[in-house]
Amino acid sequence: MVNFILRNIGQRIILLVLISIISHAIVHLAPGEPALVDPSNPRMKPEDIARIRAAFHLDEPMHTQYIYWVRDLFTGELKSFKDNQPVLGKIWERFLNSLPLFLIATLITWCLAFPIGISAAINRDSTFDRSTTFISFALISIPGFFLSYLVIIFMVDTFNVPVLGRQTFGLEGASFLFQSMDRIWHLTIPSLMLAIGSTAVLSRYVRSQMLEVVHQDYMRTARAKGLPEDQVIYKHGLRNALLPFITMFGLTIPGLIGGSVIIEQIFSWPGVGRLGFEAILARDFPVILTLNFIAAVLVLLGTLISDILYAVVDPRIKF
Amino acid sequence: MSNLETNLEADALPPSKGIFQERWSILKRNRMAYASYWFLMLLLALAFLGKILTNYIVVFDPKTVRLSEKFLPPLTPFTSTITPKEDAPTFGIYFFGTDELGRDVFARMLEGTSVSLSVGFVAVGIMLTVGIFLGGIAGYYGRKKLWFLTVDTLIMRFVDIMLCFPTFFLILTVVALLPPSIYNIMIVIGLTSWMGTARFVRAEFLSLRDQDFVAAARSQAIPEWRIIFVHMVPNAIAPVLVSATLGVASAILTESALSFLGFGVQPPDATWGNILSDGKNFLFDAPWLTFIPGITILMVVLAFNLCGEGLREAFNPKLKQTT
Numbered sequence: 214m215v216n217f218i219l220r221n222i223g224q225r226i227i228l229l230v231l232i233s234i235i236s237h238a239i240v241h242l243a244p245g246e247p248a249l250v251d252p253s254n255p256r257m258k259p260e261d262i263a264r265i266r267a268a269f270h271l272d273e274p275m276h277t278q279y280i281y282w283v284r285d286l287f288t289g290e291l292k293s294f295k296d297n298q299p300v301l302g303k304i305w306e307r308f309l310n311s312l313p314l315f316l317i318a319t320l321i322t323w324c325l326a327f328p329i330g331i332s333a334a335i336n337r338d339s340t341f342d343r344s345t346t347f348i349s350f351a352l353i354s355i356p357g358f359f360l361s362y363l364v365i366i367f368m369v370d371t372f373n374v375p376v377l378g379r380q381t382f383g384l385e386g387a388s389f390l391f392q393s394m395d396r397i398w399h400l401t402i403p404s405l406m407l408a409i410g411s412t413a414v415l416s417r418y419v420r421s422q423m424l425e426v427v428h429q430d431y432m433r434t435a436r437a438k439g440l441p442e443d444q445v446i447y448k449h450g451l452r453n454a455l456l457p458f459i460t461m462f463g464l465t466i467p468g469l470i471g472g473s474v475i476i477e478q479i480f481s482w483p484g485v486g487r488l489g490f491e492a493i494l495a496r497d498f499p500v501i502l503t504l505n506f507i508a509a510v511l512v513l514l515g516t517l518i519s520d521i522l523y524a525v526v527d528p529r530i531k532f
Numbered sequence: 533m534s535n536l537e538t539n540l541e542a543d544a545l546p547p548s549k550g551i552f553q554e555r556w557s558i559l560k561r562n563r564m565a566y567a568s569y570w571f572l573m574l575l576l577a578l579a580f581l582g583k584i585l586t587n588y589i590v591v592f593d594p595k596t597v598r599l600s601e602k603f604l605p606p607l608t609p610f611t612s613t614i615t616p617k618e619d620a621p622t623f624g625i626y627f628f629g630t631d632e633l634g635r636d637v638f639a640r641m642l643e644g645t646s647v648s649l650s651v652g653f654v655a656v657g658i659m660l661t662v663g664i665f666l667g668g669i670a671g672y673y674g675r676k677k678l679w680f681l682t683v684d685t686l687i688m689r690f691v692d693i694m695l696c697f698p699t700f701f702l703i704l705t706v707v708a709l710l711p712p713s714i715y716n717i718m719i720v721i722g723l724t725s726w727m728g729t730a731r732f733v734r735a736e737f738l739s740l741r742d743q744d745f746v747a748a749a750r751s752q753a754i755p756e757w758r759i760i761f762v763h764m765v766p767n768a769i770a771p772v773l774v775s776a777t778l779g780v781a782s783a784i785l786t787e788s789a790l791s792f793l794g795f796g797v798q799p800p801d802a803t804w805g806n807i808l809s810d811g812k813n814f815l816f817d818a819p820w821l822t823f824i825p826g827i828t829i830l831m832v833v834l835a836f837n838l839c840g841e842g843l844r845e846a847f848n849p850k851l852k853q854t855t
Contacts, residue, residue, distance in 0.1 A: 228689065228692060228693055228696065231693055232693050232696050232697070235693065236697070239702075239705070239706065240705065240709070243705075243706065243709035243710055347564075350834055350837050350838060350841070351830065351834055353833075353837060354781065354785075354829075354830055354833035354834040354836075354837055355826075355829075355830045355833075356785055356788045356789065356792075356805075356808065356826065356829055356830075357789065358788075358789070358792045358809075358812075359788075359808060359812075359822070359826040359829070359830075362812060362815065362822070366815070467698060470698055470701070474700060474701065474704065474793070475789055475792065475793070478792075478793065486701075489701055489704075490704070490793065493704055493705055493708045493709075494708065496709070501705060504701070505697065505698070505701070505702075505705075508696075508697070508698040508701065509696040509697065512695070512696045512698075513696060
């Protein structure tokens with residue numbers, strides 16, 4: 214087991230190095246320079262540009278730049294091109310903003326998808342099954358920002374609550390109760406929007422997993438023993454259907470970085486996705502590369518966790 | 533002689549249906565998938581028609597600007613006396629209203645149909661080409677060693693690497709750094725979505741490469757590329773077809789998401805995505821500018837998804853048994 218984990222970690226580190234090299238190449242080979250973002254600024258003289266380029270090692274060959282990037286990343290010295298702030302600090306600050314959004318969205322997803330999927334599978338071809346299937350396909354098919362706009366208008370018109378940003382401006386002096394209510398409103402709608410797509414996908418998975426399990430022999434045996442139907446489904450059926458989802462939990466972790474660019478942009482939520490978007494607009498290479506790197510680390514970590522969990526919960530798997 | 537032949541024909545089993553005919557009849561039973569199939573065929577015809585009409589007939593021109601006719605609601609008849617007669621919209625009526633520059637939304641949607649669909653189809657074409665090629669090579673030459681790694685390891689590790697990139701973030705990075713052009717968007721979407729196809733094709737090839745028809749083909753000294761692409765790929769096409777159908781849906785959605793962020797297909801080319809993201813600025817004054825493209829995207833992507841799901845069910849023998 215330990216051997217397996219160590220070997221796996223070794224493989225993943227090699228992958229990580231390759232990924233960072235490829236992303237470095239993509240970002241640096243693409244046309245468009247950090248120094249060209251603001252070409253019309255009269256105060257930017259050619260010598261200034263040359264000084265800035267030298268300061269950020271932009272005139273060095275690519276592999277030297279890569280080594281500088283790796284060295285700076287691991288010593289924590291990596292600075293953003295845009296405002297000369299440490300990159301890791303910037304990302305950490307935004308990460309703390311993204312975290313509640315991600316956690317609540319994951320919570321909503323898992324709490325909704327399982328009941329819906331299970332009851333759709335049990336009552337196969339019922340009206341409920343058909344309508345949830347259709348609705349989940351519709352939710353996958355609708356452009357996220359279109360739906361978000363409709364929901365924002367609906368919320369503002371019906372409940373008269375503002376939902377953009379993290380809190381309403383000018384409520385700093387209000388009582389604690391008002392402030393926390395305000396925060397919760399602002400948090401709920403974006404997380405709901407973030408959760409909708411994955412809820413639709415996950416409930417379909419749960420349904421098909423349950424359908425596989427429902428026809429197994431042990432289910433028939435359990436019924437033949439005269440167990441109550443609830444116990445058959447939730448104890449014998451669900452436990453076996455759950456197996457793939459334990460591993461899927463590890464795969465949701467990377468959603469922290471990549472999954473929320475659009476939603477954070479719509480709700481002007483200062484999270485990691487928006488930081489990435491702003492960095493792309495500003496050609497802020499260190500931030501883009503570091504975000505890419507962290508996303509890859511999260512993916513590899515997620516798959517590692519899911520591999521280990523699979524081995525832990527399924528005794529048939531041996532190393 | 534002829535007597536013998538008729539006898540033989542009478543004795544023979546009824547002609548076996550081809551796999552596609554058989555699956556087709558299963559697909560037909562799924563009413564929603566079948567309906568979406570015909571909806572998509574209609575849409576394809578509309579896209580071709582739209583391409584021809586907008587290019588060759590002046591009144592269909594989606595780029596005609598009529599500043600005196602801004603923000604007319606849908607189904608307004610053309611009554612203006614300021615705008616010259618030859619700029620009148622199709623059939624003298626604004627079916628879908630006009631936008632902030634007085635352009636006919638109906639003509640723009642018609643043009644957008646062909647552009648949006650071609651973004652989807654070209655992206656999926658690239659995805660299939662790369663996916664089938666790499667998956668096929670990994671599956672067929674899997675055991676061959678290059679230096680100390682097998683071909684299979686090499687290609688599948690590359691797939692793993694590509695899967696580690698946050699896809700939308702990568703697309704955004706590349707599209708933002710490259711000069712804006714519709715071809716870049718197609719290529720980038722295609723090049724970031726082939727991994728699933730490669731995996732399916734490789735999995736199918738692993739079981740196909742030991743089968744008799746491949747051995748027979750090899751014994752006739754048929755070149756290997758021909759065995760792979762002419763003999764084996766058609767046998768592995770079922771999962772590819774499914775992922776292609778779903779791929780078109782997600783490519784259209786990705787394009788509209790890119791348009792929302794301002795990196796989509798640039799004006800004056802109209803796509804559903806950029807009509808939608810331009811329209812959202814006038815959500816309260818001219819809601820039709822948002823709802824018409826939004827609902828169109830919803831319906832078309834839904835049709836692709838339902839069709840793909842129907843195909844998946846039709847090609848899955850396991851699911852067939854349980855019904």
